[in-house]
Amino acid sequence: xxxxxxxxxxxxxxxxxxxxxxxxxxxxxxxxxxxxxxxxxxxxxxxxxxxxxxxxxxxxxxxxxxxxxxxxxxxxxxxxxxxxxxxxxxxxxxxxxxxxxxxxxxxxxxxxxxxxxxxxxxxxxxxxxxxxxxxxxxxxxxxxxxxxxxxxxxxxxxxxxxxxxxxxxxxxxxxxxxxxxxxxxxxxxxxxxxxxxxxxxxxxxxxxxxxxxxxxxxxxxxxxxxxxxxxxxxxxxxxxxxxxxxxxxxxxxxxxxxxxxxxxxxxxxxxxxxxxxx
Amino acid sequence: xxxxxxxxxxxxxxxxxxxxxxxxxxxxxxxxxxxxxxxxxxxxxxxxxxxxxxxxxxxxxxxxxxxxxxxxxxxxxxxxxxxxxxxxxxxxxxxxxxxxxxxxxxxxxxxxxxxxxxxxxxxxxxxxxxxxxxxxxxxxxxxxxxxxxxxxxxxxxxxxxxxxxxxxxxxxxxxxxxxxxxxxxxxxxxxxxxxxxxxxxxxxxxxxxxxxxxxxxxxxxxxxxxxxxxxxxxxxxxxxxxxxxxxxxxxxxxxxxxxxxxxxxxxxxxxxxxxxxxxxxxxxxxxxxxxxxxxxxxxxxxxxxxxxxxxxxxxxxxxxxxxxxxxxxxxxxxxxxxxxxxxxxxxxxxxxxxxxxxxxxxxxxxxxxxxxxxxxxxxxxxxxxxxxxxxxxxxxxxxxxxxxxxxxxxxxxxxxxxxxxxxxxxxxxxxxxxxxxxxxxxxxxxxxxxxxxx
Numbered sequence: 234x235x236x237x238x239x240x241x242x243x244x245x246x247x248x249x250x251x252x253x254x255x256x257x258x259x260x261x262x263x264x265x266x267x268x269x270x271x272x273x274x275x276x277x278x279x280x281x282x283x284x285x286x287x288x289x290x291x292x293x294x295x296x297x298x299x300x301x302x303x304x305x306x307x308x309x310x311x312x313x314x315x316x317x318x319x320x321x322x323x324x325x326x327x328x329x330x331x332x333x334x335x336x337x338x339x340x341x342x343x344x345x346x347x348x349x350x351x352x353x354x355x356x357x358x359x360x361x362x363x364x365x366x367x368x369x370x371x372x373x374x375x376x377x378x379x380x381x382x383x384x385x386x387x388x389x390x391x392x393x394x395x396x397x398x399x400x401x402x403x404x405x406x407x408x409x410x411x412x413x414x415x416x417x418x419x420x421x422x423x424x425x426x427x428x429x430x431x432x433x434x435x436x437x438x439x440x441x442x443x444x445x446x447x448x449x450x451x452x453x454x455x456x457x458x459x460x461x462x463x464x465x466x467x468x469x470x471x472x473x474x475x476x477x478x479x480x481x482x483x484x485x486x487x488x489x490x491x492x493x494x495x496x497x498x499x500x501x502x503x504x505x506x507x508x509x510x511x
Numbered sequence: 512x513x514x515x516x517x518x519x520x521x522x523x524x525x526x527x528x529x530x531x532x533x534x535x536x537x538x539x540x541x542x543x544x545x546x547x548x549x550x551x552x553x554x555x556x557x558x559x560x561x562x563x564x565x566x567x568x569x570x571x572x573x574x575x576x577x578x579x580x581x582x583x584x585x586x587x588x589x590x591x592x593x594x595x596x597x598x599x600x601x602x603x604x605x606x607x608x609x610x611x612x613x614x615x616x617x618x619x620x621x622x623x624x625x626x627x628x629x630x631x632x633x634x635x636x637x638x639x640x641x642x643x644x645x646x647x648x649x650x651x652x653x654x655x656x657x658x659x660x661x662x663x664x665x666x667x668x669x670x671x672x673x674x675x676x677x678x679x680x681x682x683x684x685x686x687x688x689x690x691x692x693x694x695x696x697x698x699x700x701x702x703x704x705x706x707x708x709x710x711x712x713x714x715x716x717x718x719x720x721x722x723x724x725x726x727x728x729x730x731x732x733x734x735x736x737x738x739x740x741x742x743x744x745x746x747x748x749x750x751x752x753x754x755x756x757x758x759x760x761x762x763x764x765x766x767x768x769x770x771x772x773x774x775x776x777x778x779x780x781x782x783x784x785x786x787x788x789x790x791x792x793x794x795x796x797x798x799x800x801x802x803x804x805x806x807x808x809x810x811x812x813x814x815x816x817x818x819x820x821x822x823x824x825x826x827x828x829x830x831x832x833x834x835x836x837x838x839x840x841x842x843x844x845x846x847x848x849x850x851x852x853x854x855x856x857x858x859x860x861x862x863x864x865x866x867x868x869x870x871x872x873x874x875x876x877x878x879x880x881x882x883x884x885x886x887x888x889x890x891x892x893x894x895x896x897x898x899x900x901x902x903x904x905x906x907x908x909x910x911x912x913x914x915x916x917x918x919x920x921x922x923x924x925x926x927x928x929x930x931x932x933x934x935x936x937x938x939x940x941x942x943x944x945x946x947x948x949x950x951x952x953x954x955x956x957x958x959x960x961x962x963x964x965x
Contacts, residue, residue: 333701335701340697344545345754346693346753347752350693350754357706365689
């Protein structure tokens with residue numbers, strides 16, 4: 234797989250930079266990406282350029298391919314076609330500048346490690362092979378735990394944390410990576426109010442320090458409050474752009490209510506026909 | 512009295528081989544157990560057999576290097592095949608491993624039969640329980656003092672040397688790549704994203720498991736290998752919540768099982784007047800027994816600890832309920848509880864007054880009965896026996912009870928006002944929540960039933 238991806242990424246570097254619609258300054262450019270599970274397409278022909286230094290929400294109904302979009306960008310699920318670039322570079326080249334917060338259920342929380350151990354894992358790239366975690370990196374990890382309000386829990390085994398606290402540990406781990414572009418998969422799912430506030434504070438902090446964050450989000454109510462940019466997704470990109478321009482009733486209806494509209498139109502047609510007869 | 516028969520010539524090298532095999536498998540087993548791949552050890556230890564036979568058939572040599580090469584290749588082939596079966600057959604990992612290793616083992620047995628390589632003592636029997644007895648040292652010195660000489664090194668059998676090297680390499684592998692193995696086991700996606708290929712680490716681990724298996728295999732057999740890949744790691748996991756400690760403990764436990772099991776194999780049957788049993792089997796049994804002991808008696812995860820904790824909790828709940836009931840009884844009896852006098856008629860047990868309608872002594876599990884709670888309360892000076900035989904709260908008991916009743920009524924207030932429950936539905940919930948410790952210093956002064964909040 235490695236040779237193939239390397240080859241693919243060098244060729245994409247040439248092609249995408251040549252395309253006028255994609256700018257090499259964008260932290261994330263997706264071109265004509267299609268993803269399929271077991272030959273069934275989940276994402277169709279996604280085209281997107283993320284603006285720099287913004288909080289971006291990916292919104293859409295269940296099964297719309299929100300998590301898949303993130304995973305396909307990071308190469309965690311194979312792409313059937315299309316290209317993804319980060320600042321005009323392939324994922325392999327840009328990897329050190331990209332942080333990822335997976336869904337909480339993606340790991341075994343009974344694993345015998347402490348919260349601090351988990352956050353330190355975010356710094357392994359800087360530490361390198363075969364070398365122990367030094368004091369400096371442990372201090373940095375502690376500072377990240379502090380930013381999410383979890384310093385007091387640093388030495389707890391992770392199964393003894395609540396769901397929200399576990400989510401914050403994941404967030405701290407991403408912060409420890411010191412990336413420029415973050416992907417977060419449903420960080421707000423099933424968390425308590427304190428965690429939600431902590432996450433929002435961290436997101437704003439990240440934006441202030443010039444980072445870009447792409448978040449899979451499920452709560453439509455809070456989109457305008459928390460985010461600058463939004464991608465409305467339902468197997469394809471229905472609309473994408475600044476929240477105030479794109480996050481409209483009309484677009485939401487298209488994203489969530491496609492089938493519903495068709496059914497209600499059919500129901501109206503039947504009602505009309507019945508009235509015409511009667 | 513069990514005597515410990517230890518004969519340097521007969522026992523030194525077999526025991527050393529057993530301990531080294533146990534330690535190498537024990538240390539690697541941690542990462543199999545954590546990745547929920549315990550069966551992979553089973554799979555590899557069986558499927559190295561065809562690897563060994565094919566390596567022998569191709570080279571007609573039995574050098575350790577050739578054997579290790581064959582075993583390592585077989586180990587990697589097992590992992591690849593398991594992945595393939597999982598992906599193409601769309602079955603769960605356990606099923607994939609089961610299919611692959613039983614097929615490969617069968618292939619190995621057939622190859623041995625067909626290729627008539629029996630004369631090189633590679634048969635299916637010795638695969639299962641090893642041949643520790645072949646390690647006996649017939650020209651051994653009689654005393655420990657004479658062991659310290661260069662001749663001893665010459666006498667060390669090949670298997671023990673191979674096991675010693677394997678054990679050292681396995682421990683070095685885990686120590687040097689501890690951080691990498693940990694992240695790959697916990698979160699393979701992150702490991703790969705951080706530049707530590709989880710796939711590479713996975714295969715490395717499997718190569719080491721295969722090497723440990725083939726080194727252990729000839730001397731101690733695959734039963735011991737399988738037991739040692741799982742039992743010490745699983746036992747150590749129950750004793751600690753830190754991976755570093757777990758790895759160290761697993762090696763200690765493996766060595767303990769090795770020594771203990773080896774000695775028990777001859778000592779226990781001798782004490783019963785029987786012939787000694789297979790040492791590998793006995794070692795595996797000891798490892799299993801250690802696991803059982805940890806399941807029952809581990810200080811953090813053991814059944815006994817859990818039971819004790821539950822008992823302590825149910826005792827506290829019963830005590831809380833008792834003094835709260837006394838407080839309420841006193842409250843109903845007079846508006847000023849400090850002037851409460853013992854009731855004129857003797858009461859064997861304090862009966863809850865009709866007002867708190869559902870206040871009863873339910874008997875929680877684990878011995879928290881009202882009678883015991885009453886004895887405990889008297890012992891702690893929360894309650895004293897009144898003149899008529901009833902129970903009366905002491906000053907400190909009343910303080911504690913007031914705090915409890917306060918928490919109970921605050922919760923009722925909260926459940927009605929904030930959670931919107933009807934007043935007749937909140938008592939049960941408040942009854943559970945009142946045992947939680949903190950309560951705010953100020954708040955409402957009456958509960959939803961109109962009673963004062965102390």
